Amino acid sequence: MPEHSSADPSSFAPVVIGAGPAGLTAAYQLHKHGVSSTILEADKVVGGISRTVERDGWRFDIGGHRFFTKVKPVEELWHEILPDEDFLMRPRKSRIYYQGKYYDYPLKAFNALGNLGILEAFRCVGSYAWARVRPPKDQNNYEGWLVARFGWRLYRTFFETYTEKVWGMKVADMPADWAAQRVKNLSLMNAITNAILPKRNQKDITSLIEEFQYPKLGPGMMWERCRDLVVAKGSTVAMNTRVEQVKHRDGKAIAVLARDADGHLVEHPCSHVVSSMPIPHLLKAMSPQPPAEVLAAADGLKFRDFLTVALVVPEASGFPDNWIYIHDPNVEVGRIQNFGSWSPYLVKDGRTCLGLEYFVDEGDRLWNSADEDLVAQGTRELAALGLSQPSDVESGYVVRMPKAYPIYDYTYKSNVDVLRGWLAEHASNVYPVGRNGMHKYNNQDHSMYTAMLSVENMLGASHDIWSVNVEEEYHEEAKG
Numbered sequence: 001m002p003e004h005s006s007a008d009p010s011s012f013a014p015v016v017i018g019a020g021p022a023g024l025t026a027a028y029q030l031h032k033h034g035v036s037s038t039i040l041e042a043d044k045v046v047g048g049i050s051r052t053v054e055r056d057g058w059r060f061d062i063g064g065h066r067f068f069t070k071v072k073p074v075e076e077l078w079h080e081i082l083p084d085e086d087f088l089m090r091p092r093k094s095r096i097y098y099q100g101k102y103y104d105y106p107l108k109a110f111n112a113l114g115n116l117g118i119l120e121a122f123r124c125v126g127s128y129a130w131a132r133v134r135p136p137k138d139q140n141n142y143e144g145w146l147v148a149r150f151g152w153r154l155y156r157t158f159f160e161t162y163t164e165k166v167w168g169m170k171v172a173d174m175p176a177d178w179a180a181q182r183v184k185n186l187s188l189m190n191a192i193t194n195a196i197l198p199k200r201n202q203k204d205i206t207s208l209i210e211e212f213q214y215p216k217l218g219p220g221m222m223w224e225r226c227r228d229l230v231v232a233k234g235s236t237v238a239m240n241t242r243v244e245q246v247k248h249r250d251g252k253a254i255a256v257l258a259r260d261a262d263g264h265l266v267e268h269p270c271s272h273v274v275s276s277m278p279i280p281h282l283l284k285a286m287s288p289q290p291p292a293e294v295l296a297a298a299d300g301l302k303f304r305d306f307l308t309v310a311l312v313v314p315e316a317s318g319f320p321d322n323w324i325y326i327h328d329p330n331v332e333v334g335r336i337q338n339f340g341s342w343s344p345y346l347v348k349d350g351r352t353c354l355g356l357e358y359f360v361d362e363g364d365r366l367w368n369s370a371d372e373d374l375v376a377q378g379t380r381e382l383a384a385l386g387l388s389q390p391s392d393v394e395s396g397y398v399v400r401m402p403k404a405y406p407i408y409d410y411t412y413k414s415n416v417d418v419l420r421g422w423l424a425e426h427a428s429n430v431y432p433v434g435r436n437g438m439h440k441y442n443n444q445d446h447s448m449y450t451a452m453l454s455v456e457n458m459l460g461a462s463h464d465i466w467s468v469n470v471e472e473e474y475h476e477e478a479k480g
């Protein structure tokens with residue numbers, strides 16, 4: 001925290017939008033300066049994307065949230081919020097399923113060679129050599145960027161189908177600067193070195209770490225506890241309360257208007273606003289409204305949505321991995337979690353729960369499918385992959401998560417710049433934080449860190465929160 005605060009926190013009346021990791025972290029940090037916040041949360045549970053969903057005593061994680069960070073203040077904060085006995089240290093195991101075979105991930109030399117076969121391995125090396133001689137002309141798109149580093153054959157085996165499942169677009173239509181941020185040190189040579197010397201670089205890159213921390217009852221446990229702590233200190237957390245307007249005047253936000261659980265629009269006067277709601281929604285909620293070109297930039301920001309079909313099966317029908325990437329184009333499922341491998345406290349005796357993850361667009365065919373149809377599809381796809389028999393599936397649940405991924409397309413950067421510029425000029429006491437709050441591919445640690453730094457900025461520091469996580473490689477599905 002800054003040694004000499006230039007602002008007087010006793011006059012602060014902050015409104016925090018969203019009770020996910022970023023919003024709750026901001027409120028928690030503000031209490032260190034004696035400041036209570038009003039936290040407005042649209043949903044009925046805290047934790048945002050990092051929540052734990054509970055149905056009939058089963059607990060699901062949206063994805064699988066590894067607690068791993070290189071940011072020391074975040075690591076310390078996790079342990080300040082949650083007692084050590086509530087953390088588990090979990091071994092990491094994951095594989096890639098492709099053409100009926102399981103490839104260890106991170107790749108291991110013998111396993112990869114055994115699966116590919118000597119002939120295909122030679123073809124891959126030849127294809128790589130060819131790509132070195134004749135690299136794709138256009139490496140500004142992600143496909144060209146990857147092919148230049150791996151050759152066409154390896155690209156098709158390990159990148160193409162999964163990337164297209166996650167993002168719902170052709171790899172060639174994705175900008176390469178996205179890759180340069182996410183997997184910038186990736187190349188065949190690095191992959192081979194890591195495969196031969198598996199201990200090398202461990203803990204440097206999340207995709208290579210062999211163990212991680214995990215709260216016993218899933219990631220939501222951290223945020224439920226954080227909510228309890230801030231409420232005990234005097235903050236209020238209003239659930240089922242969606243922010244609809246942010247009034248501003250003379251370059252500052254003056255009040256936040258939110259629709260409460262009873263449907264009433266309630267005005268909350270504010271000295272500061274910490275916003276983890278999606279930044280395009282924030283700009284569209286500003287009153288008076290920004291000009292048309294700013295609203296157009298807000299409309300230009302896109303998201304990818306996500307749903308999990310959680311199937312309860314006997315423990316013996318599970319698998320030892322935390323998750324398996326499904327590169328097979330014949331099924332729509334993109335990744336399968338075994339929640340029992342994450343924590344025995346998420347599942348019940350003798351049974352486990354497999355979370356089949358589908359990357360979707362809100363309103364598309366899968367998103368709109370009835371839950372029972374999705375459970376039936378998940379059951380069929382599990383059997384098609386040889387992972388378990390339909391008769392093993394005892395019950396199923398569907399969890400939908402809109403706006404799971406901010407999309408990095410060719411225009412997102414310039415759109416974000418337009419929104420930032422407008423906020424700086426017209427509402428300089430509004431602090432966008434977190435993942436969708438900044439339209440940035442932030443994990444929990446960076447989402448939290450932007451909130452921590454924003455609180456310091458309120459007190460007079462001048463951190464550039466937009467530079468947090470510009471060059472980190474470790475993300476939940478950055479792999480290769």
Ligand SMILES: Cc1cc2nc3c(=O)[nH]c(=O)nc-3n(C[C@H](O)[C@H](O)[C@H](O)COP(=O)(O)OP(=O)(O)OC[C@H]3O[C@@H](n4cnc5c(N)ncnc54)[C@H](O)[C@@H]3O)c2cc1C
Pocket residue numbers: 017018019020021022023040041042043046047048049050062063064065066067068241242243244276277278281306404405433434435436437442443444445447476
């Ligand atoms: C599949 C998947 C796997 C992941 N794996 C990991 C991992 O292994 N490790 C890791 O650290 N991170 C992981 N993440 C990232 C992590 O989930 C996010 O970084 C984190 O949840 C972002 O926190 P946030 O507070 O910025 O946003 P969110 O979690 O999105 O929370 C924002 C909150 O704001 C609320 N809100 C939105 N609009 C409004 C409104 N108008 N009014 C009031 N409230 C509103 C939302 O309901 C939500 O509760 C993963 C994400 C996904 C999708």
